Amino acid sequence: MRDSNREWILAERPEGEPDTDSFELREGERPEPRHGELLVRVRYLSVDPYMRGRMRDAESYAEPWSVGDPMQGAVVGEVVESKSDAYDAGDHVTGNGAWADYSVLDASEVAPVDPSVADLPAYLGVLGMPGRTAYFGLLDVGDPSPGETVVVSGAAGAVGSVVGQIAKLNGCRVVGFAGSDEKVSWLTDDLGFDAAINYKQVDDYRAALDDAAPDGVDVYFDNVGGPITDAVFTKLNLDARVAVCGQIAHYNDESVPTGPRKLPQLIAPRAKVQGLLIGDYATRFEQASERLGSWVASGDLEHRETVVDGLENAPDAFLGLFSGDNIGKQVVGVSEP
Amino acid sequence: MRDSNREWILAERPEGEPDTDSFELREGERPEPRHGELLVRVRYLSVDPYMRGRMRDAESYAEPWSVGDPMQGAVVGEVVESKSDAYDAGDHVTGNGAWADYSVLDASEVAPVDPSVADLPAYLGVLGMPGRTAYFGLLDVGDPSPGETVVVSGAAGAVGSVVGQIAKLNGCRVVGFAGSDEKVSWLTDDLGFDAAINYKQVDDYRAALDDAAPDGVDVYFDNVGGPITDAVFTKLNLDARVAVCGQIAHYNDESVPTGPRKLPQLIAPRAKVQGLLIGDYATRFEQASERLGSWVASGDLEHRETVVDGLENAPDAFLGLFSGDNIGKQVVGVSEP
Secondary structure (H helix, E strand, O other), X not given: OOOEEEEEEEOOOOXXXXXXXXXXXXXXXXXXXXXXXXXXXXXXXXXXXXXXXXXXXXXXXXXXXXXXXEOEEEEEEEEEEEOOOOOOOOOEEEEEEEOEOEEEEEHHHOEEOOOOOOOHHHHHOOOOHHHHXXXXXXXXHHOOOOOOEEEEOOOOEOOHHHHHHHHXXXXXXXXXXXXXXXXXXXXXXXXXXXXXXXXXXXXXXXXXXXXXXXXXEEEEEEOOOHHXXXXXXXXXXXXXXXXXXXOHHHOOOOOOOEEEOOHHHHHOOOOEEEEOOXXXXXXXXXXXXXXXXXXXXHOOOOXXXXXXXXXXXXXXXXXXXXXXXXOEEEEEEOOOO | OOOEEEEEEEOOOOOOOOOHHHEEEEEEEOOOOOOOEEEEEEEEEEOOOOHHHHOOOOOOOOOOOOOOOEOEEEEEEEEEEEOOOOOOOOOEEEEEEEOEOEEEEEHHHOEEEOOOOOOHHHHHOOOOHHHHHHHHHHHHHHOOOOOOEEEEOOOOEOOHHHHHHHHHHOOOEEEEEEOOHHHHHHHHHHOOOOEEEEOOOOOOHHHHHHHHOOOOEEEEEEOOOHHHHHHHHOOEEEEEEEEEOOOHHHOOOOOOOEEEXXXXXXXXXXXXXXXXXXXXXXXXXXXXXXXXXXXXXXXXXXXXXXXXXXXXXXXXXXXXXXXXXXXXXXXXXXXXX
């Protein structure tokens, strides 16, 4: 008999804000890799806001999970058994796997990880999907020019923190919205943001933007939605670009949220608002990874991960995303090497 | 002493829906052209929804009028006195002038009009600013491909009716929203729209779109906003494009209107929403005018004007735009030749 394995499954669909009742930790046998597959000891797993959408019984860009399905997402871990010529036991890889102690991954769908370049959690953040999302969302959709003002919501998150730093590398003035003084300090003192606004302490976001973005907003990278976005839309400059990457303020809404209508605000500035999904840029992932990797290596791009230890705490780590518990990328530490 | 002249001025700023109290007809002397200017006998003047914005005391793309300023807009008329080598008395021209019997126009800022190509009112509609707005808004911002579905709000208006026909010329399925059975018949029977929806008779716009646009919406050309737009946004296809040309449903709002939040709806389809102003395309006006003129000449592009006779009725014609009194372009007949 193979060793045991713990795995989180979707126990029930949440209504509104999810809680731990939505998840169930099941104990079972360690899965066996088939030809072309790898058995991976999960070291870290990623929890991401987009997963809230997969918990819904509704068609969207990510296929909905069924109740009883294993929770899945990006993982990084060590190959313990390989049925592929591409990897050997002991290699580190990243790919999509289960929230589990052990996960079977298709060798053709993983990427190698070099622990000497960056710590393993970084491969779930700045060197993973969030970093690439920031890269293409900012550079392709936002298309900032030197001297322009870039505003980022969710600025201390996995995506936002990279967006702001790439904007600085491009010579922009960068303003971030974040939800604690500690996050604000990290953005301005460590990451080089020109200004950051603690939206939980400030009442009048428009007035705060008058100070922080006195020349208006040329590019808005939105991870959040809600009142922050409402305020930013009143400050859009001529030819402004808005990249709609996420709307975490609305992911737990059970009905269509309402707010100020924004289309009338787009005409005078001829602003462009565009939704983005990172999968569309798959053919250019390598390009992004190379540049992000070299910025990390040179120290131009800082990164931080908030690690919650223990597979048993994965649901709490996920739920914490909606209250902003994380600074930088939220990951779950599943096993120490 | 020169002959007399009547001229409409802004008498007071409206709050909410304007009424005739906002306007005052003043009698004065006929103005005298200076060097480089033309005295034009106004034949037709244009009333347009964007003028509501100029009646507000707020910065926008069109400079606000001051109380006491003459009402202005596109006019077409006959030169009665020329202080320019470019035009002679008897020539017909179009340009921006006053809501008046006679208006002085700068010869360098008018365009010649050939009454043998099209009736004079057409130069305020299909061959004027509305036609060019439709042309660039649809082709540049909407960028439709053959076989795609294009939905237009305000479809029986000056801009919308041209948008739909150009979309048909481009091989698209075209669906219009309009506010009367007569308008719907005009769109489908005369202009070749594939379907049209009388939004004043239909309760469920989403269900109506399921029938009229069964393959979803690839391009939405929005002149209106409000509940029509709310419904269309729920039907956006992958890579959909939305051209925000006008939002007449909201022009009389005194506070920021609220409605369903649309940014969350943009992510899955990666939709692009862009505000447009026709002035940005000034360098290409000639190209548009040539193509629009040749389509009109060939009969590929039909046009219709709703004429209210008498300068004294100009405010009523303007106010009628907000209740949808016009089919095609609304103009005011100021003088018969």
